[in-house]
Amino acid sequence: MNEVTQVDLTDEQALCARWLPVARVFFRRHVGVGASEDLAQEATVALLEAVRAERMRDPTRIGGFFLGICRNVLRHSARDRVRQLRAYSRMHHDEQHEQEEPREPIDRARLWACLNALGGRAREVLLRTYVEEDSAAEIAAALALTDVNVRVLRHRSLATLARCLESREGSHR
């Protein structure tokens, strides 16, 4: 499972490419899209600074170390602080974007077709969650569901959407 023994801590480009996407997922889960990019950038910058300062010397422990950084950033992620850090993060952001590996974007036409092919409630839960950023409680109240139902439905809907995107047909339910 653990591949990090092969990580070269002096290769900052590789460190960003490896860890920034993981931080993005972590913060998407915990704070939604609004502040997640800033916080992921902040955590990655903190990792690079720790490596530069030689506070992280053992590559085999970098996963747990970075998870600790992300959790620490999350604990201190009040919105005001995020705004203050935005300029700082963007300064590093430009540098990191040059370093990131280019990714093939989602095929928007197929995504549109797959989204339209979902059932109405599944589609509404996804759009309310990931576009409107409504909480599970808000969605539950609007759709007469429980919080748990919303989370389960959201998981199933995301999985259906992902399967549709990965299927050859793309637009069929």
Added chain:
Amino acid sequence: MNDELLEYLAGAMSGPREEDFERRLFDDASLLDAASRAVDLLDGLRALSAQGPPVPIVSESALAALTRTAHVTMHEPVDGRVVAHLAGQDFVAARVPADLGDARHVDVLFCTPEGTPYFRVHDAPFTSAGLLVVCSAHVARATPLLFLRVVDERGGTRAELCIENRDG
């Protein structure tokens, strides 16, 4: 795409499972590609929405929200037909009247002038009096004649509408 990762992003894991998964997320390089694609998927949803309604059949409240930020003209059909003038418009909206009081689900088919469906919105939002269709002016310009058919859960046709888009 990794199902556990989607469950995690959906907030559907219990606390201990989530903590365990986070440790694996940060240790297991095989999750990296799935993590990037999952974020791309969520970004894609937002990007679709930024371009206009991600679903061309909308609720009254979604249409009201759209009219606050964009130029939208609502059209009422006459004899099953709407003529939309696109100049100065960001979106074309049309009401599709239909008696849907007894319908459980409706799908909306987008059809060629010959009646062949090429796109289907499953489980579209509707009221007992019909539904609302919205398309961007950009799409409307590329589709001078737009034929819609509303079908219920048994496949029966409940309404049809032709939208003629005129660039001027």
